[in-house]
Every structure is written in C-alpha cells, then in structure tokens.
Amino acid sequence: MRAKTEQPGRQGVLDAAAELFVAHGYAGTTLRQIADVAGIKAGSIYHHFASKQDLFAAVLEQGIVVMVEAFDEANSAAVTAPDRLFAHVRAHLGALFENGPFTTAHVTAFHNAPVEVRESAVDRRDAYENMWAGLLADLFPRINVKELALHRLILFGSLNSTIEWFDRSGNLSLDQLAQVVTDQFLHGVAS
Amino acid sequence: MRAKTEQPGRQGVLDAAAELFVAHGYAGTTLRQIADVAGIKAGSIYHHFASKQDLFAAVLEQGIVVMVEAFDEANSAAVTAPDRLFAHVRAHLGALFENGPFTTAHVTAFHNAPVEVRESAVDRRDAYENMWAGLLADLFPRINVKELALHRLILFGSLNSTIEWFDRSGNLSLDQLAQVVTDQFLHGVAS
DNA sequence: AACTCTACCTAACGTTTGTTTGGTTAGTTG
DNA sequence: CAACTAACCAAACAAACGTTAGGTAGAGTT
Secondary structure (H helix, E strand, O other): OOOOOOOOHHHHHHHHHHHHHHHHOOOOOOHHHHHHHHOOOHHHHHHOOOOHHHHHHHHHHHHHHHHHHHHHHHHOOOOOHHHHHHHHHHHHHHHHHOOOOHHHHHHHOOOOOOHHHHHHHHHHHHHHHHHHHHHHHHHOOOOOHHHHHHHHHHHHHHHHHHHHOOOOOOOOOHHHHHHHHHHHHHHOOOO | OOOOOOOOHHHHHHHHHHHHHHHHOOOOOOHHHHHHHHOOOHHHHHHOOOOHHHHHHHHHHHHHHHHHHHHHHHHOOOOOHHHHHHHHHHHHHHHHHOOOOHHHHHHHOOOOOOHHHHHHHHHHHHHHHHHHHHHHHHHOOOOOHHHHHHHHHHHHHHHHHHHHHOOOOOOOOHHHHHHHHHHHHHHOOOO
C-alpha cells in the first residue's frame, strides 16, 4: 500500500492534505504523509505552498467556498418557509458529505489548529454564519434576534456533529437525514 | 509567564494534560508543555504514566467518570418527563463546563487521537450513550427505537458543540442554556 | 541507623519534524 | 535550438519530539 496519485499538482496536494487533516488533525498530520498520498516528495509541497500553515489555510478556504456555494444554490430552490429551511439544511449537509473533506476540516481540524491559521479563516466563517442568521431572521420574523442566534448555534451543532456518526453507505439517505434534522428543529420530538 | 503549580503529583499532571489536550489536540500537545504547566520536568511524567497515550487515556477515563456521575445524580432529581429531560441535559452541560476540561477532551481531542487510545475509551462511551438511549426510550415510549437514536445523536451534537461558542461569563446561565436546548428538542422553534 | 518508597531531576538517546538548498526533467515559447 | 518555466527530487539542516537511564532528596517504616 503506497502512494495513491489521485490528482496532479497543487489540487492533488490540497486533496491529500484535506483528507489527512480531517483524519488526524493539524499537528497529527505530517508533510511527508501528505506528500505520500499526493504521490510526490515532502519538499515539493513548498513549490505550491509557502508553509504547512499556508497549506492548511488553503484547505479551510476551499471548505468555506464549498459551503457558500451550496448556500447560494439553495437560495433559489424553494418557496415555503419549511422548504427553504430544508433546502439549506440539505445544502450544508451536502457540503459536509458530498464535496470532499474540505468543509469537514472546519469541524474536525479547525479547533486544534494554531491561532494564526484560525484567524485567517474567521472572517469568511463569520460571513457564512451571517448568511444563516439572515435566512433565519427571514423565516422566523416573530422570534427576536438574540434567541434566534441561540437556535442557530444549536442547529449548527447538530449539523456539524453528523460527521461523527452519519454513514453515507447506511440505509439513511442524506435527504432523509436533512428531513429529520429540519423537522426536529421546527417541531421537536414531542410532536 | 512560567509554570503554574496547580496541584502536585499525578492529578496535577492530569489537570495540565486535560487542559492542553483540549486546547491543542493530542498531537499538538507535547509532554514538555504538560510538564511545564504541571510544574515538573517532562521525564517525570513517566513516573505517573507509562506513555503519552496512557496519559491521554487516563484523561478520557476521568472525563467519562464525570459524565456518568452527573447522569446518575440527575436520575433522582425530577419526576415529570420534561423535567427529567431538563435535568439530564443540565447534567451533561455541567460535566462539560463545571468539571474541568476532562469531559471536554472527549469532544475536541477524541476524534484526532490515535486509534489505539480511542479504542480504549469506546466501551465506556457506548455505555454512557446507552444510558441516554434508555432514558429517552423511557420518556418517549411511542417513538420507535431507531428514530429515537437519530434524535439522540442530534441532541448530543447540539450539546457537545456548545463548547465551541458558549461563554460561561456571558449573560446566559448554564441553566438557561439547558432550558433552551431542552425546549428546542421537545417542541422546536416553531412553537 | 538502615531500608524502602514516592516524587522528582538531569542528561541524553534515536527519530521525526518543518523547512531549505541545489539540482533535474519535461513541456512551452521565442 | 536556445531560453524559460513549472513541477518535481535528493539530501540535508536544526529543532523538537517521546522516551529512557541513572541519580537525588525527603518522608515513613522497621
């Protein structure tokens, strides 16, 4: 079992890095491991990225891009309030499970990464959260902003934690998962 | 800013280790950092623990103990269904925020740790999850087990993710947070 | 007073880490 | 064909890593 050459060049390094950062964290991943998966030698990474931190920042960046694109696409997908919410929940889960490990890196590797790298991504993460805040304010005009922020954070927790247990090859589809989360968010389990 | 001698001996090492593992992850934390916070030298750690993995396993172990104790105490605290649920939600949040960084390590450092150490904690983690499964089956006898497991995982995601954003020194108390989470779980936001 | 145990220290070990330097190769452009 | 560039490699660097070995100081026991 040796190096798997998936994609050449810069994107190949990014793919390998994202996968390994998600699995073993920032400090737990070595440049030699990344290079091995990418099918090159460790020193060659520096042709594409200035440092390990720079590489990780690029992974986070691509993860945000995937999320924002998914959100934008979901925006023009539904009309009624519950359907709009479902579409965005489904989009977020899609970013986590259907677009490679880039978005996932924000959940599993972000917290333990060095401060400098985290700060480089904070602005774009905030922007994404604000898109959600705007959406929820639109859908639930009767709930005040402060309480709505709480509900949003709780929802985010549910969504992001799915990567710890959800199995795409199981008998529950992503659509069904999105439906369960949306229903629970809207009506709770007691309904 | 140098070494802070908080508690001597084995427990002092454990405290320091838990704090740093939570902040920087398993691989991102060095034995020299732990020793520095504990007020001793790196080699001395081996008087109390056989290896870094062994030390991390001990942190996880203590984190589980705190959770299970909190759960058991909550068991004899309420009568009505919503109150029982609230008591256990509050207990879980208490384990996360009021008993040192040990339980928190299960959320932030568990995923990226080496497989061998994770496996050493899997049984006890499963046992805790089964306590919750039993509780929910008791509270919601009309919902089938499979669906209830989904709701439980979603709830766990919400609860554990609070460590990413909840600020104990803010104007929202732990009791209030527990109430919001419980209400959202039971009735959703649309109610 | 000799013994034993716990809790540490100093100093080193082999290995691995991120990173740098100086090439080499293949493809493109003038 | 010469010049240039992008994408790599081989080999090394100092620093930091987990870990080990041997020793010391103090308290408790016999």
